[in-house]
Amino acid sequence: MSGDASSRVANAFYVLYSREPSLANIGFVWNPLPSFMEMILLVFYPLFPALASEGLAAVIVSSLFAALTVALLVKAGKQFGLNKWLSIIFALLYAFNPYIFYYGANGLTEVIFIYFINIAVIQMLLWMHKDGARPLVIAAIAIAFAFWTRYETVFFGAALAVAVLIWIMQTKKELMKERLQQVEGTWILLLTPVVFSGLLWIFFNYTIMGDGFYFLTSSYGNLGQATLLMEDEKFTSLVNNPISTLIFVAERLWYFSIPLIIIFVMRIIERRIFRWDFLMLLILALSIPSMQVILLLRGGTAAWIRYYMYVFPIVVAWIPYEISKMRFRKVGSTLLIIGMLISGVVMGMMMNNPKIASDEYEAFRQNKLFEEQQAGAAVTAFINKNVPNQMILTDSFSSFRIIMGSSNPKNFVITSDDDFVESLENPAEHNIDFILLPNPKAVLSIDGVNQKYPDLYENGAEWTTLYQEFNGYWKLYKVK
Numbered sequence: 479m480s481g482d483a484s485s486r487v488a489n490a491f492y493v494l495y496s497r498e499p500s501l502a503n504i505g506f507v508w509n510p511l512p513s514f515m516e517m518i519l520l521v522f523y524p525l526f527p528a529l530a531s532e533g534l535a536a537v538i539v540s541s542l543f544a545a546l547t548v549a550l551l552v553k554a555g556k557q558f559g560l561n562k563w564l565s566i567i568f569a570l571l572y573a574f575n576p577y578i579f580y581y582g583a584n585g586l587t588e589v590i591f592i593y594f595i596n597i598a599v600i601q602m603l604l605w606m607h608k609d610g611a612r613p614l615v616i617a618a619i620a621i622a623f624a625f626w627t628r629y630e631t632v633f634f635g636a637a638l639a640v641a642v643l644i645w646i647m648q649t650k651k652e653l654m655k656e657r658l659q660q661v662e663g664t665w666i667l668l669l670t671p672v673v674f675s676g677l678l679w680i681f682f683n684y685t686i687m688g689d690g691f692y693f694l695t696s697s698y699g700n701l702g703q704a705t706l707l708m709e710d711e712k713f714t715s716l717v718n719n720p721i722s723t724l725i726f727v728a729e730r731l732w733y734f735s736i737p738l739i740i741i742f743v744m745r746i747i748e749r750r751i752f753r754w755d756f757l758m759l760l761i762l763a764l765s766i767p768s769m770q771v772i773l774l775l776r777g778g779t780a781a782w783i784r785y786y787m788y789v790f791p792i793v794v795a796w797i798p799y800e801i802s803k804m805r806f807r808k809v810g811s812t813l814l815i816i817g818m819l820i821s822g823v824v825m826g827m828m829m830n831n832p833k834i835a836s837d838e839y840e841a842f843r844q845n846k847l848f849e850e851q852q853a854g855a856a857v858t859a860f861i862n863k864n865v866p867n868q869m870i871l872t873d874s875f876s877s878f879r880i881i882m883g884s885s886n887p888k889n890f891v892i893t894s895d896d897d898f899v900e901s902l903e904n905p906a907e908h909n910i911d912f913i914l915l916p917n918p919k920a921v922l923s924i925d926g927v928n929q930k931y932p933d934l935y936e937n938g939a940e941w942t943t944l945y946q947e948f949n950g951y952w953k954l955y956k957v958k
Contacts, residue, residue, distance in 0.1 A: 479532065479584075479585065479851070480536075480538060480584050480626070481847075481879075482531040482733060483540070484585070484878060485878050485930065486536055486538045486585070487520070487529075487533050488530075488874065488879075489504045489508070489514070489882065490513040490517035490595070491520060491530050491887070492505075492513070492894050495523065495530075495888070496887060496890075496892060496894060497888045497895055498895050499893070503892070505689050506693055506696070506880070507693055507696050508691050508693075508708055509631050510626060511623065511627045512539060512590055512627060516536055516539055518688070519539070519626055520535055530882040530883075532881040533879075534546070539585070539590065540583065540584065540585050540586060540728055541583060543582075543593045544573070544581070544583070546792070546803065547572075547592055547596060548569045549569075550596055550600065550775070550796065551565070551572060551596075551794065551798075552565045552569045552629065554795065555568065555673070558603075558607070558798040558802040560798050560802070564801075567815060568798075569798060569819035570819065571822070573841065574792070574822060576819070576826040577790075577825035577828070577838075581784070584814055586784075588628075590627050591628040591630070591688065592788070592791045593619070593632075594624035595624050595634055596790075597670065598624070600763060600795055600798060601613040601614070601616045601620065602641065603751065603796070604640060606755070611667065614668050615667065615860045617655075618667060618669070618672070619911070621638065621669075622675045623673050625676060626675060629693075633766055634765050637674050637762050638762065639665055639668065639669060639766075640761055641758040641761055642661070642665065642877070643665075645681065645755075648754045649754075649763060650934075653809065665948060671770070675840070679693070689745070696874055697924050700779065700888045700923065705796070710804070711775070711804075713777060713781070714777070717775065718775060720775060721954035723771055723774045727770060730781075730783055730834070731789060731808050734787050734788075735789050735790075735830045736738060736819075736821045737797065737818060738793045739817070740757070740813050740817040741797075742756075742816055743813070744804065744809075746806050747806070748806065749947075750803070759800075761795055762792055764794075765793050766786075766788045766789075767785075767788070767789065769908075778862075782837055783828070784837065796910055801814070809851070852949075853948045853949045854877075854952070856949065858883035861884060861914075862885045864946075865911070866886055867886065867889060869889055870890050871890075871910045871914070872890055872892060872927065873915070873926035873927050873928075874892040874893045875924070875925055876915075876916045876922050877892075891908075891910060897928055898926075902930050906941065906957050906958070911956065911957060912954055913954075914955075915927040915928055915931075915934060915935055915952070915955075916935075917935060917951050917952070917953075918932070918935055934955065939955075940958075942958060943955065944956075
């Protein structure tokens with residue numbers, strides 16, 4: 479089970495079942511919409527503890543949005559005049575692509591995000607096809623929901639705005655001033671919800687965390703974790719090196735770009751390559767990867783292969799419109815079907831390459847990730863059996879699975895509790911019985927307890943006694 483997926487469930491869990499239940503416990507680092515949806519399912523946690531302990535709430539939500547995306551693609555085919563069975567074929571080839579299928583089942587936020595950006599792409603295409611405000615309103619709401627799901631929306635939303643600008647400026651016949659007025663009105667309609675959402679998120683961060691950009695500056699966020707990458711020569715060599723960075727990104731993009739290449743070839747054959755709508759497609763497809771280019775140049779991303787996957791679903795959402803404009807529809811449709819099949823093979827092979835897709839590779843094998851999770855399960859079992867009613871101080875950034883698997887989660891003093899910092903400063907004075915901390919390797923070095931007591935894991939302290947160690951991954955110290 480993906481750690482990131484379980485952590486989103488944990489954010490929802492703390493709202494309902496922690497020592498100090500509060501909506502603010504949902505956190506201010508990651509976009510909150512996935513956890514909001516998982517919170518609904520966690521109402522049934524007392525009946526089905528695995529919704530939290532095994533992260534199944536996240537799996538249910540991601541599966542639902544994977545299915546909704548497939549239904550969206552079938553409907554898009556109908557809206558652009560494709561044969562029903564052709565639409566179903568494309569939707570199924572997308573759904574059963576090994577990479578897409580896995581992300582639909584692993585509880586991560588990617589497929590939720592894909593659903594919303596695909597709505598935005600399809601509605602923009604319908605607006606280009608029919609004009610009118612309704613598609614823009616739907617697209618605007620979808621972009622806002624996308625922002626509440628993932629931060630990549632900032633670049634995607636900007637790309638959508640540029641695409642709208644290009645379309646109005648090149649297809650409308652009015653005077654320049656009137657076209658600019660149309661752009662202004664369209665942007666206001668399209669972007670107001672997402673801009674308002676962004677300002678609201680900054681407001682909440684400022685009001686509750688004291689820093690409007692806490693989601694960026696927090697040591698728990700992507701940029702905070704990315705500082706650890708500076709120990710990796712592979713990433714340090716890309717910082718401020720645009721040529722190497724572009725090559726690095728291009729090598730990862732090609733796995734997801736086969737349908738885009740086929741569209742490119744068909745447009746050359748049909749002499750439609752120099753059309754404004756193709757430029758719009760490129761801008762949309764490359765918008766999110768361009769964010770990764772900037773972050774890599776600044777040393778601000780781990781560059782997991784999944785960050786480059788969005789080219790594929792954006793192009794798939796574009797396919798019904800593309801086929802509707804083709805002169806040789808049968809040839810184009812056949813080539814795209816072949817391309818989708820090849821994409822499935824290529825992505826499946828990529829998922830089995832640990833040098834390219836380390837996360838995906840580990841997900842299907844009992845290696846280091848599995849051992850870490852087994853050690854966490856051993857901690858949970860030990861606490862439930864031996865110290866079920868003791869107060870345990872721990873940073874939920876690291877121990878979220880252990881907390882959700884506990885028979886008494888209210889016995890944990892965690893990061894979102896009002897007295898966490900004070901308890902960390904003086905555990906005995908705040909009636910802390912035990913301190914639980916992970917081995918400070920890699921990202922776990924930014925665990926709050928490890929940050930406060932950097933030598934505690936290795937050497938202990940005079941005011942603690944080592945109570946139990948778990949396979950070199952966790953230590954439980956008793957506070958004297």
